[in-house]
Every structure is written in structure tokens, then in C-alpha cells.
Amino acid sequence: MLEIYSNTDGSKTLLNPSLNETYHSRHGAIAESMHVFIEKGLRHELISEKKEISIFEMGFGTGLNALLSLHHQKLNQRIHYHAVETFPLDYELVQQLNYTMDLPTEISDNYEQMHQLPWEQKHAVTENFSLLKQNADLGKLSxxxxxxxxxxxxxxxPDIQPELWCAAIFEMLFTAMRKESVLVTYSSKGDVRRNLLQAGFEVEKLAGPPFKRHMLRAIKK
Ligand SMILES: C[S@@+](CC[C@H](N)C(=O)[O-])C[C@H]1O[C@@H](n2cnc3c(N)ncnc32)[C@H](O)[C@@H]1O
Incomplete structure (x- = not known):
């Protein structure tokens, strides 16, 4: 049973009590997602200049990264968003996190739509943003x-799910990625960095979100 967890910055996330693991940083959910995925990923020069991009997300969860990608989408860029998730959440629970509190109604409606849309099919959320949610295990995906x-x-x-941060998974993603593409993650663990390097990526250690020293960005050249 998931619980609502109040972060130190006043934002909320979900806590899985049996794992003692939260869905986002305990110091700020939106701050972490904005820094790691939007600023270091979506806004990277290899990505921001493209007219059309495909984003793949490992773990759709609350859909916060999809929401922020839509909200910060460039006007002239088309986004195809594909996410996998083994444990889809009810929107009634997600709504209690108030992630759209400061966003325009239109974006808030799009967020609800993202959650209510059927899984396993690609849908247009807006004219320039499509979403495919796949109820699947990353380890079994091709x-x-x-x-x-x-x-x-x-x-x-990585301490909780070491099987997902291994070289074999990163090799699978490396093959799925185009030339000059980008992978971002909040973890900066040495093992993760080494496994990314083994998969063929160039890896950068960047400043992390609030209260976290580092994060990783991997580039497929
Ligand atoms: C750290 S949470 C992040 C969720 C999401 N990105 C968000 O912002 O809410 C990790 C997510 O990965 C999902 N997950 C765990 N193992 C998975 C697997 N093997 N394949 C796909 N998703 C998985 C979890 O259910 C959870 O929703």
C-alpha cells in the first residue's frame, strides 16, 4: 500500500513503505524532475534543436516527468513519449500529490488525460505530444x-533494484537509442557509471538537484 510522503520543500511524493523507497527525492519532487530530466535532458543541445523527438521513460509512475515534458515542450518540437511501468497508479492517488497546482488548467487536463488513457496504445495528448504507456517490465522489453x-x-x-541498473539493460537502451542521443538519471553511483560506460556511452557526472551532489548524463555519440 503506497503512502503520501511530504518532502522537505513542501512538495509531495509517494512512499512504498515495504521498500522504504520514495518515487522522488525526499527534498523535492518537482525540483528533482525539473533538474534531472528537463534541464539536463530535454534542454540538452542535442535534443532541444530537433523538430521531432522520441522520449523513452523507465517507470511512468506518477507521470510527473511526462507532465513536465509537456509543460516545457518547445512550441516547434513534436514529442513522442513512450513509458513503461509495471505498477500503474490510480489517478485518484496521483491527484493528491497536487503536481498541477501551479499549472494552467489546460495542462492539468492533459495530465488527467495521460492517466486515464488506455495502456498499450499510442494516443495524441495534444497536437504535438503523443503518449504510449506500456504495462511491462523493462527487463523483458525489446x-x-x-x-x-x-x-x-x-x-x-540501484540498491533496491540492482537488476535494472546493469550493463545488459543499458546495452539494450544503447541499441534502442539513435546516434547523438541522451540518457539522464538521478543516480551517480559508481556501479551505474561503470555499467553505462560498459554499454558504450560517454558519461558525464553533473551537479545534482537540491541536496544531491551529483547525477549522471550518458551520451550515445
Ligand atoms: C522512482 S519511481 C519513478 C516513477 C516516475 N518516473 C515518477 O516520476 O513518478 C520508479 C517507477 O518504476 C516502476 N518500475 C519498477 N520496476 C519496474 C520494471 N521492472 N519495469 C518497469 N517499471 C518498473 C515503479 O513501479 C515506479 O513507478
Whole structure:
């Protein structure tokens, strides 16, 4: 049973009590997603200049990263968003996190739509933003080669789910990614960095979100 957790910055996230693991940083959910996925990923020069991009997200969860990608989408850029998730959440629970509190009604409606849309099919959320939610295990997934521009790697922590942060998974993603594409993740663990390097990525250690020293960005050259 998931619980609502109040972060130190006043934002909320979900806590899985049996794992003692939260869906976002305990110091700020929106601040973390904005920094790691939007500023270091969506706004990276390899991504922001493209007219059309495919984003793949590991772990749709609350849909916060999809929401922020839509909200911060450039006017002239089309986004195809594909997310996998083994444990889809009820919108009634997600709504209690108030992630759209400061956003325009239109975006808030789009967010609700993202949650209510059926899984396993690609849908247009707006004219320039499509969403495919797949109820699947990342470890069993096969993605089309050279099809992804940007990966949001947002699994539970490497200590909790080490099988998802291994070289084999990163190799699968590397193959699915196009040339000059980007993977971002909040973790900066040495093992994760080494596994990304083993998969063929160039890896940068960047400043992390509030209260977190580092994060990783991996580039497929
Ligand atoms: C750290 S949470 C982040 C969720 C989401 N990105 C968000 O902002 O709410 C990790 C998510 O990965 C999902 N997950 C865990 N194992 C998975 C797997 N093997 N395949 C796909 N999703 C998985 C969890 O259910 C959870 O929703």
C-alpha cells in the first residue's frame, strides 16, 4: 500500500513503505524532475534543436516527468513519449500529490488525460505530444533499434533494484537509442557509471538537484 510522503520543500511524493523507497527525492519532487530530466535532458543541445523527438521513460509512475515534458515542450518540437511501468497508479492517488497546482488548467487536463488513457496504445495528448504507456517490465522489453532520442531512467534506487541498473539493460537502451542521443538519471553511483560506460556511452557526472551532489548524463555519440 503506497503512502503520501511530504518532502522537505513542501512538495509531495509517494512512499512504498515495504521498500522504504520514495518515487522522488525526499527534498523535492518537482525540483528533482525539473533538474534531472528537463534541464539536463530535454534542454540538452542535442535534443532541444530537433523538430521531432522520441522520449523513452523507465517507470511512468506518477507521470510527473511526462507532465513536465509537456509543460516545457518547445512550441516547434513534436514529442513522442513512450513509458513503461509495471505498477500503474490510480489517478485518484496521483491527484493528491497536487503536481498541477501551479499549472494552467489546460495542462492539468492533459495530465488527467495521460492517466486515464488506455495502456498499450499510442494516443495524441495534444497536437504535438503523443503518449504510449506500456504495462511491462523493462527487463523483458525489446525496443526498436535507433528509435529513441532521450531516455529518462527513473527506476527505484540501484540498491533496491540492482537488476535494472546493469550493463545488459543499458546495452539494450544503447541499441534502442539513435546516434547523438541522451540518457539522464538521478543516480551517480559508481556501479551505474561503470555499467553505462560498459554499454558504450560517454558519461558525464553533473551537479545534482537540491541536496544531491551529483547525477549522471550518458551520451550515445
Ligand atoms: C522512482 S519511481 C519513478 C516513477 C516516475 N518516473 C515518477 O516520476 O513518478 C520508479 C517507477 O518504476 C516502476 N518500475 C519498477 N520496476 C519496474 C520494471 N521492472 N519495469 C518497469 N517499471 C518498473 C515503479 O513501479 C515506479 O513507478
Amino acid at each position: 525496443l526498436e533499434s535507433n528509435s529513441v532520442d532521450l531516455v529518462y531512467f527513473d527506476a527505484f534506487a
